Amino acid sequence: MTAEQIKNLLKTHKTPIYVFDLNELRKRVDFLKQSLPDRVKLCYAVKANTFISKEMGDAVPWLELCSPGEYRVCKKLGISPEKFVISGVNKEKSVIEEMVSEEKNIGCYTAESVSQFNLLYESAEKAGRKIPVLLRLTSGNQFGLDEDDLERLIEEYKDSEFTDICGIQFFSGTQKTSLKKVQREINHVDAFIDNLREKYSFNTKRLEFGGGFPVSYFEGESFDEKEYLSAFSEMLGNMNYQGEIVLELGRSIAASCGTYLTSVVDIKKNHSENYAIVDGGMHQIVYFGQFMAMKHPKVRLFPERADENAEEWNICGSLCTVNDILVKKLPLSNLQIGDTLVFEKTGAYCVTEGISLFLTRELPGVLLLDNDKFTSVRKPTETEFLNTPNNI
Numbered sequence: 001m002t003a004e005q006i007k008n009l010l011k012t013h014k015t016p017i018y019v020f021d022l023n024e025l026r027k028r029v030d031f032l033k034q035s036l037p038d039r040v041k042l043c044y045a046v047k048a049n050t051f052i053s054k055e056m057g058d059a060v061p062w063l064e065l066c067s068p069g070e071y072r073v074c075k076k077l078g079i080s081p082e083k084f085v086i087s088g089v090n091k092e093k094s095v096i097e098e099m100v101s102e103e104k105n106i107g108c109y110t111a112e113s114v115s116q117f118n119l120l121y122e123s124a125e126k127a128g129r130k131i132p133v134l135l136r137l138t139s140g141n142q143f144g145l146d147e148d149d150l151e152r153l154i155e156e157y158k159d160s161e162f163t164d165i166c167g168i169q170f171f172s173g174t175q176k177t178s179l180k181k182v183q184r185e186i187n188h189v190d191a192f193i194d195n196l197r198e199k200y201s202f203n204t205k206r207l208e209f210g211g212g213f214p215v216s217y218f219e220g221e222s223f224d225e226k227e228y229l230s231a232f233s234e235m236l237g238n239m240n241y242q243g244e245i246v247l248e249l250g251r252s253i254a255a256s257c258g259t260y261l262t263s264v265v266d267i268k269k270n271h272s273e274n275y276a277i278v279d280g281g282m283h284q285i286v287y288f289g290q291f292m293a294m295k296h297p298k299v300r301l302f303p304e305r306a307d308e309n310a311e312e313w314n315i316c317g318s319l320c321t322v323n324d325i326l327v328k329k330l331p332l333s334n335l336q337i338g339d340t341l342v343f344e345k346t347g348a349y350c351v352t353e354g355i356s357l358f359l360t361r362e363l364p365g366v367l368l369l370d371n372d373k374f375t376s377v378r379k380p381t382e383t384e385f386l387n388t389p390n391n392i
């Protein structure tokens, strides 16, 4: 955002606030498309930021949805279900049955386990419909299917009446910086696809692949994205598998479009350390785990001030925990109450991963226990109304 845009924004809106720049988002998607081979299609992982789902539905062929909440957000936004990849380790029977009997076919479902596959199959059979399914291959954790289970499903269901097993999903994690590791994973998946062809005459029509690409959030990090994407594209080119590849990306698509603004409400010196308290906090700005306070994110001061007489400031949020530190020892000149800190690259996860709204899942109910008596003080609460743009 320009200084002028920030000035205008702050005249009419109070902080803390997120701004998602849709032009920046579109530019970002174009850049990724241009940097990757033609057979690669993008799938936006909605968990990164639900508020840009509508624009992403227009910009890319697929949206990955990991919870009933994300599904409802996208439906409310009027996005065609044909674009949805229904993913996630916890698929609820009633929700899957509802999806399978929708008027328009859902784009595809992933199966994370044998029981999830059975649920999908039975729901499709009940609705009298054939549904497209991707089998998720595990990368050695709680996600996806073990090789043996996946092979058994292919063997038994590859020509089945109610499921069209259209390919493999493999997602191994986020911020994958090591190209060597990426190469190993590509080789592994490629060999597995070969194996399915040889052993079961199974033709993989689509490979949905991740790790998510890395985003460089902090000062001093050296990540050459162009080089990374070109090496990655070459790796894809060298695969035996030459079918369609769908890349599931959240962070890499959304991060750069976001700005988070939070204002200084108090300043003090405690035991010779400078502290600034801001009106936001760590519940609203999450880059990547807990490294944040140790490193310097891309943050600017508004109003801008020349770098003269800079002092180091610990920037702390408004939560009642000593952990609520946004940045440690940030050099700022002549910091004052009322100044605004402008955090860049906050388009991914900040708005959803901030403790309670991630994945647009229900907030859990809360009970008090007093002498064996339970009292409900909060009913389970759906959160999609908080993660849906309210201008529709």
Ligand SMILES: Cc1ncc(COP(=O)(O)O)c(C=O)c1O
Pocket (backbone or CB within 6 Å): 045, 048, 064, 087, 171, 173, 174, 175, 210, 211, 212, 213, 248, 249, 250, 251, 252
């Ligand atoms: C299955 C799946 N797809 C896509 C993503 C998006 O990853 P990223 O935001 O790193 O691009 C995630 C992230 O957790 C995921 O679990």
